[in-house]
Amino acid sequence: MTIPLEPASPEHRLHLSQLAIYLRESRQILAAWDAYSDQHSDPDTHQPYDEDAYGLRQRLRDSDTLASFGRV
Secondary structure (H helix, E strand, O other): OOOOOOOOOOEEEEEHHHHHHHHHHHHHHHHHHHHHHOOOEEOOOOOOHHHHHHHHHHHHHHHHHHHHHOOO
């Protein structure tokens, strides 16, 4: 269901603010993931050194991203 919003309405500004927070947080989550992946994977094969820890970290990344999106 789509809710029409006036461009200057408080609801519209709230939604834009929530979206901006999500975009900022999702970039931070991705940057942290990239750093983790670079440190915990073989640079030539891109295979993780510890698949269990890597998988756990992937699930944490996905959970953090979903939690951040939840406010949008």
